[in-house]
Amino acid sequence: MIGSVQRALRLLEAVGSHVDGAPAKQLAREAGLPLPTAYHLLRTLTHEGYLRRENGVFVYGPAAERLAGGGALQKRRTTIVDSLSHWRDAIGVPVYFGIYREGEIELVAVSDTPEAPAVEEWAGFRETGHAHAIGQCLLSQLDEKARKDHLDRHPVRPLTRNSVRDRATLLERLASMERMQPVVEREQYALGTVCAAIPITAGSAAATMAISLPAHQADRLRPAVEQLRSEVGTLLHTLAFSISI
CATH class of the missing domain: 3.30.450.40 (GAF domain)
Structure with missing residues (x-):
């Protein structure tokens, strides 16, 4: 299995557990990831539209919403x-x-x-x-x-x-x-x-x-x-x- 995909999915799951979003440090901790790895994946997911950053916290972006839809x-x-x-x-x-x-x-x-x-x-x-x-x-x-x-x-x-x-x-x-x-x-x-x-x-x-x-x-x-x-x-x-x- 591809580890980076697994880690990205864990981050997406962590974001989904917070209605109002969560900061990178909290998401890294909940996903069990080193903070530098979490930062890298969060930037990638944001760039691709799966997440967006608002007031220092990460929430689902339009690409993730399309998947859910x-x-x-x-x-x-x-x-x-x-x-x-x-x-x-x-x-x-x-x-x-x-x-x-x-x-x-x-x-x-x-x-x-x-x-x-x-x-x-x-x-x-x-x-x-x-x-x-x-x-x-x-x-x-x-x-x-x-x-x-x-x-x-x-x-x-x-x-x-x-x-x-x-x-x-x-x-x-x-x-x-x-x-x-x-x-x-x-x-x-x-x-x-x-x-x-x-x-x-x-x-x-x-x-x-x-x-x-x-x-x-x-x-x-x-x-x-x-x-x-x-x-x-x-x-x-x-x-x-x-x-x-």
Whole structure:
């Protein structure tokens, strides 16, 4: 093992044990390091942004905060996937969770199995929201200005023979959707696949959960999405995490 890395990590742990920071001498003592070694490592960690010195004490810097944030992000995503996996197993379909954030469609998590695989992303989900249930559900929750801005950046283009053909037709379809009702898409994004999405109220952002099935099992789509919709309230606390990450 690399000794300098171990010593630097001990210093970072020592800094983390003090809410208001600590001076170099105290950190050296707590990390069990000679003072000259501690000074050298503290300068290096400060230069790299892992620490910063304020009024004679060392506290975590932006690089360390980014590391902590990344860990929290991964934990939240894992929690979301675990929740989706429950419904994947209960309903027997792939389950997706997406949000609309900073002007873009983001697929946060997917849970599927080899026996019930998710739809292959052959054309970027972000750019083709007009053609899949997740995107249509998210776009339907936006106000008119935000919706048109999105379509200016990501123009409507048919992906299959069943896709919405043009912008006007899509806008008309979105305007006609009933609030909080499932959005169903049949082979608009990928031939051989049908999908349904339900809008989610989790914070102020537009969000959705969705499922997909092979086209030959299309008769299962409505019952499956209704089952998901009837019980999704139990997941809202978990899904709301993703709005803040």
